[in-house]
Amino acid sequence: MIETRPDDAVQILAPDGTVVDSQARTSLDLGDEDLRAMYRAMLVTRMVDLEATALQRQGELAVYPPLLGQEAAQIGSAYALGEEDFVFPSYREVGVAVVRGIDLVEYMHFHRGTRHGGIADPLGSRFAEISVPVSSQVLHAVGWALGARLDRRNACAIVYFGDGATSQGDFHEGCNFAGVFGCPVVFFCQNNQWAISVPVQRQTAAPIWKKAEAYGFPGVRVDGNDVLAVYKVSREAVARAREEGVPTLIEAVTYRMGPHSTADDATRYRAREDVDAWQTFDPLERFRRLLDSEGLLDPAFVDQAEADARAEAARVRAGIQGAPPRPLEGFFDHAFSDMPEFLARQREEVVRLTSEEEGEGA
Amino acid sequence: MIETRPDDAVQILAPDGTVVDSQARTSLDLGDEDLRAMYRAMLVTRMVDLEATALQRQGELAVYPPLLGQEAAQIGSAYALGEEDFVFPSYREVGVAVVRGIDLVEYMHFHRGTRHGGIADPLGSRFAEISVPVSSQVLHAVGWALGARLDRRNACAIVYFGDGATSQGDFHEGCNFAGVFGCPVVFFCQNNQWAISVPVQRQTAAPIWKKAEAYGFPGVRVDGNDVLAVYKVSREAVARAREEGVPTLIEAVTYRMGPHSTADDATRYRAREDVDAWQTFDPLERFRRLLDSEGLLDPAFVDQAEADARAEAARVRAGIQGAPPRPLEGFFDHAFSDMPEFLARQREEVVRLTSEEEGEGA
Amino acid sequence: MPEVTMVQALNEGLRFAMQEDDRVLVLGEDVGKLGGVFRVTDRIQADFGEERVFDTPLAESAIAGVSLGLAMAGWRPVAEMQFDAFSYPALDQVISHIAKYRFRSVGTVDPSLVIRIPCGGGIGAAEHHSESPEVYYAHTSGLKVAIPSTPLDAFNLLVRSIRDPDPVIFFEPKSRYWSKESGDLSPDGLPFGAARTVREGNHATLVAWGGMVARCLQAAEAAAEDGVELEVVDLRTLVPLDLEGLANAAKKTGRVVVVHEAPMTAGFGAEVVARIVEDAFEYLEAPVLRVTGYDIPYPPAKVEEHYLPSVDRILIALERVLSF
């Protein structure tokens, strides 16, 4: 059965943190510790994200795409996953990585230009390598989900992508494939309103959540800055995927508060006021107010959460700052599972040249 | 405004030729001569199609994909076009070619393996070359339509493709692009239930016409074996495209009565009975009965139409039978607009070798 | 000794691999009930079930990308592209992900999958059905590229490809699909990276792969009538390339002609020339020449015989090489 939703987004919390849907609020399977953990994860994400931008400004990272403003979308959805579920990120999912316990130092090596992918152990941590070609990871998620279904595993895949990604052929082919095969997968679109300089209105003429109609599975639009609403729809989608093999397309409406990446100059294409207007919808502040009103923000917790966030940001800085490149020769070992002759020759040359260089340097 | 339609298809004629929607019937801007011309075009198409299959069996064509059963979908839609409109076919659109006055001898050279593309003068005849890579031509239609819009021409593009084609990324990218730019284009899907051996149920989990929802323009399902209904929805779509810059996705539900191509053995994947069941829905017979009931089938016309159809089939046969290959050297002249040195060298070799061969033969 | 066609050998190869490893899957367009347009997967779905052998929607990028996802879930997909030119929509997934996933993941993920691509011309097919796109793949670091020229080696290489932890692009020369060979089907033939001397000769060497190996053998027979003894080398895998075997073959005769169906410009023949020049220059008595498809799009079938390297064209190149 195809479930359709009204065109307005699912919301539990108003921008000021008050509960607009108390039935939904109370029906959530989240205890106080969960709420605090989510808040903490949002804080850590915010701090690490800001630290990464700072690290880039200081030349420690080559480039960094901030997720500022998208914390609720990422933490809410990631929190809805089980350990067995597999995350397929794009390049902006530090918040998801935080929830999944991914080593953020190794992650930042991607942005430093010292490794590709950024994820030390994708299969073990059930978190795929960072995927840069827009939308391409959608197909990997569908394939993994099909594999899980064939193994009758009680697990699903979730794939993250942006509003711009929905224009790509791979998005379509993946959704269609998942619909036909009943793959346990959640298509999680962070509609942050922009694909670099292109606003979503120039990206597509239909609401993103509605695209699910084309594939015979449910689509839902959610307030992406409302962490509880995101959690709720994600949780439902995960259950539908695992239990019924029904995919869901979630459109989390949010906003990219920062530039596309540290290399971008957003003033060229959007007005300061547009960004400012979204300041009111800050997802952290909204959630903080809820927690406050629910009496969960005792000073001890707040201090601890902030200290944790600062500590993690500091750990990332310490781990990445001045980190030396990994020698090129090592990369040769992972082009193939073996070392064919033609490559061995080249590797030898690299070893020879770099050792000469070191020799000279010494 | 997005127009949605009920899930059942638009129909004017019942399979037995009786009018089920008399209001729609009378509202059509088709005079008696139009109806006769359409019937004649369907007959010509049927005869040429059968002749092509016969020619293939006799070794005169390399391979041929019959359109048997899809005549109403093709003639109804093509008849809705104006002279300025541009057709982007796949490889199964002989019926459309008939309506557009395309030289069918040259067309059959494609299937003989003596030329690519099959259309002698695509720009002049406003009929693009045959496109084999499934769905790829969708983008060309959108691009042409955008060009027409930029020129403020009162013309639209129509692109033909199959049910299987809707799974391709290019279909999606084209529809999405057209939605954003308001391109005057009609996406005409002949859902003939099969993509070679894959039934449409394994191709996608949603009704094809509904995919339009993903792009913000109307989708409509029509009985593809009802030439008047196809004409009606196509006419509306063409008007919407030309006048409002609103694309339409038309799903014409029909059936591929023959094999995928003469090289295909359809008994491997579908039951004889399934095909037989569709015999009842034969589009020619249905239309014939309507014309009969409307008193348009005087013997003189019927004889003439049948004679015309036989004559055209005979002309195709005479034109293609034993037609010699066109010399390879000539093809070199159309790789580029000029003849770069590296290619001239190769062309010379070809000329030398083939003249030697001829010399030997003499 | 039973006689098998290449199509049968490939079918048996798939069955062998599926039997020895129940993680092997077969997917693609029309690979199920139809058994593939060339019947390479004939009755495999009937015998191994619809979970392990399935038709996909008509979307090559999905076929490739989903295969990678399946590999990440521990399966070993063998995907079919229906024809050479229909592998192009999947190039992005192949180049940007399949070829790079091991590298990107620092060796923690095996993108172990096979993409089968019927290739080449000579069978009278329509536009887009006769191309030889091996260079697109061979130039892409991280892919292995195999292309058998005989039924027995097709079996051997296919089983090896499926067992390989690396992604393998497996080309099947359509013009050899119905060629026959007798012998036992076994995966214990030559490994990847080992060229095979299919004919010994002292006067000059022909290097080829896939469909052109047979053509070179024809040329060698024609030459033999004039007392010219040609060595014919079948590369079998383009990546890894048998550098030593290639150099030795060149050194033996000092005169080499490379033959392939793809257009000349930046075809894999150029790589063969470059390797020979690098590794055996002092032994060369003549320029290494190429006899290839011409640098135009593949022409209509009725003239393909003039487009593809013919025995005549090979002999003409040999004349130049021998008279140098």
Added chain:
Amino acid sequence: MPEVTMVQALNEGLRFAMQEDDRVLVLGEDVGKLGGVFRVTDRIQADFGEERVFDTPLAESAIAGVSLGLAMAGWRPVAEMQFDAFSYPALDQVISHIAKYRFRSVGTVDPSLVIRIPCGGGIGAAEHHSESPEVYYAHTSGLKVAIPSTPLDAFNLLVRSIRDPDPVIFFEPKSRYWSKESGDLSPDGLPFGAARTVREGNHATLVAWGGMVARCLQAAEAAAEDGVELEVVDLRTLVPLDLEGLANAAKKTGRVVVVHEAPMTAGFGAEVVARIVEDAFEYLEAPVLRVTGYDIPYPPAKVEEHYLPSVDRILIALERVLSF
């Protein structure tokens, strides 16, 4: 004489072409208000309007396929692919249609369009942003392939590409985007198919294109300090290739090294070797060698300097060639 960067020269080239022909359009991702991520289209939308310069949805296959449709409607689209590796989703449209439409239509349709692709490494960019995919295009019959190495030639070649009735893949070496040159911007420079000798020398010849021309000049200067005079040839267009110029350059010194960023295996360097061997074999004093990117996926930026051909690596190859 005004000094311009390559980015500025390209921007001026687009403006020049748009002014002389009002059918020229510019499309791509972020080419409008943003002016492209490298600012090549800076303020062109502001100056030529939103009908002639527009941002597309994020879909490269569409960008290519729609461009062909626009060409069929009589427009002359200049499409931008944001980075090298993001041109891959468009390969099917490029190979199966754009390269073949003139051929297929027996010369009745001009698929006159340009696809601009920033290419190459050396700028510290992330994965997928530093590739050199020229071979995929150069091997595809029906495409012309241009790749300037200096600002003035960038202007000249871009205007010529836009005027060309054939589809042109126009590579822009990112590492040279901010290089400067003084002189007048003019489309009356060398045509397609003419290599340019950028440095004269008698001892050996370096052949390169795009970003590696500058590297070769550095190597030539280093060599000159040791009294070795190198000729440096910039190919400028890979298709058509200047066969005569290449052969002459090889004949002059008899010792040639080809340098490119792309991986070695089946890179365009192999074609250069093969052509020289075919056309100038008797003049060769030494094997023609290649100094290239290695046969692994492009590595992380922090080690790219060891991956790309360095002056040292070029000099080492030269030593081998000179001492032969």
